[in-house]
Amino acid sequence: MTTCPPNAIGVGIVEGSIGGWAALGHVPALRALPGYGLRAVSTSRRESAEAAAKEFGAAAAYDNHVDLIADPGVDLVVVAVRLAHHKEIISAALAAGKMVLSEWPLGVGLAEAEELAARAEQAAVRTAVGLQARFAPQVSYARDLVAQGYVGRVLGTTLVGSGIAWGPTTDRGHAYLYDDANGATTLTVPTVHALEAVHQVLGEFADLQARLVRGRTEVTLAEDGGTLPVTAADQVLITGTLDSGAAASVLYRGGVSRGDNLRWEINGTDGDLVLTSGLGNLQVAPLTLEGGRGDDEKVAELTVPEKYFGGAAAAVTGPAHNVAQLYAQFARDLAEGTRVAPDFAYALTRHRVVDAVENASATGVRQHFRATATGEEN
Structure with a gap:
């Protein structure tokens, strides 16, 4: 099992199951980029979370998003669950002062998206959304x-x-x-x-x-x-x-x-x-x-x-390539104070x-x- 590299952005993936989109799109991207480290994964069951953590090289496994968000090694919470659960999980991460990368759509309907965008602004944390096309x-x-x-x-x-x-x-x-x-x-x-x-x-x-x-x-x-x-x-x-x-x-x-x-x-x-x-x-x-x-x-x-x-992202092929480019741009935004990645x-x-x-x-x-x-x- 690997650990999060020093000074890297520690990532926690909510719904990081083996065989899911996170495994196909996010994990290969994170492995290729030197500025990130996969700190934790969570699923709805302890057994599947531990299996995913072992497979992906994550340092910690949780059977709920609350403990993942509370992990001090997690700087960026990746929300890869079904859309119906976005509001609850994103809101909890923002309340904890964590950065969030959410899959698209952001919310169920315009009103929910407006609420989440307002909460992110109030929390004054950096966010990203998976519009990687x-x-x-x-x-x-x-x-x-x-x-x-x-x-x-x-x-x-x-x-x-x-x-x-x-x-x-x-x-x-x-x-x-x-x-x-x-x-x-x-x-x-x-x-x-x-x-x-x-x-x-x-x-x-x-x-x-x-x-x-x-x-x-x-x-x-x-x-x-x-x-x-x-x-x-x-x-x-x-x-x-x-x-x-x-x-x-x-x-x-x-x-x-x-x-x-x-x-x-x-x-x-x-x-x-x-x-x-x-x-x-x-x-x-x-x-x-x-x-x-x-x-x-x-x-x-x-x-x-x-x-x-995209530099280091060029090593990532298939569906994860554009995701890797999104992560790379988000890291550049954090380092340079820019806002190019979609938030x-x-x-x-x-x-x-x-x-x-x-x-x-x-x-x-x-x-x-x-x-x-x-x-x-x-």
Whole structure:
């Protein structure tokens, strides 16, 4: 078993089970970055916590989040539990004066996110939220290419993706995703992760219209063939205008497609950029970036320069890579006094976009707004 290196940021992961997202995304990232040390993990059972601590090299194991938060070696609490438990655990960590990195979404609905963002501001501790799509090397390179004029003036962008979950079948462990009241839906999870990349490359929405469609009214349980009612929309359609004046269209559908599961085009007066993947969850997808301009008749794959792979984070491959880039930026922010990594205040602006989409769908009225990093709108 390893211990937290001296002067490193001591991390405690709430719901750090073997085989879970924390094991897939967070642990490989933390192992690769010299500024962090995994101090503790907690699960709901002592046996699984001790097994995870041994597997991951954590110094301590707990069967509840309260003891993990109280551990003096934990500086940063990583909240990787189901969304329904975010408020309780994040609030406890903030009350203890601990830094928090929460998975996205921050809360169940806008009101809960507003409360957590306010508590973080009152606690005056640094926070981060798992909106890591912006750190994908292909996304970062596309952002710079657009800024450098590769496509000329951006005319429009179209993104179509598949959410993987929210398909025709599920297991009981993931059935909660099909209940809109739980807050983890096709809109709030894969769509917002994809929108995070769109916003980073092309800017914010100035206005939008939306339709949330419940294409499937029931889901089949893999264990026994039983069915459950579906209350969450599995088809998300957003159209609008970006601040630049460019047109934007986003369609996310539940499940997977036999065609393209992720295709994002950026079309301009002088060229085009295309990002694709066989995996629809952009924040963890292995992306291919293609481009063409001028006299090019087709797009061709573009080689992403090494600098976009993030130093020590470059050693991390697969779904954990963008997470490692998020952790690396958070450490730089702490050292340099900057606020580049998305924090709770920024997460609130993303929740406001979700709220605008829901209002547009419910009322049929175009939503005009400008979300900023301070959470203000006009």
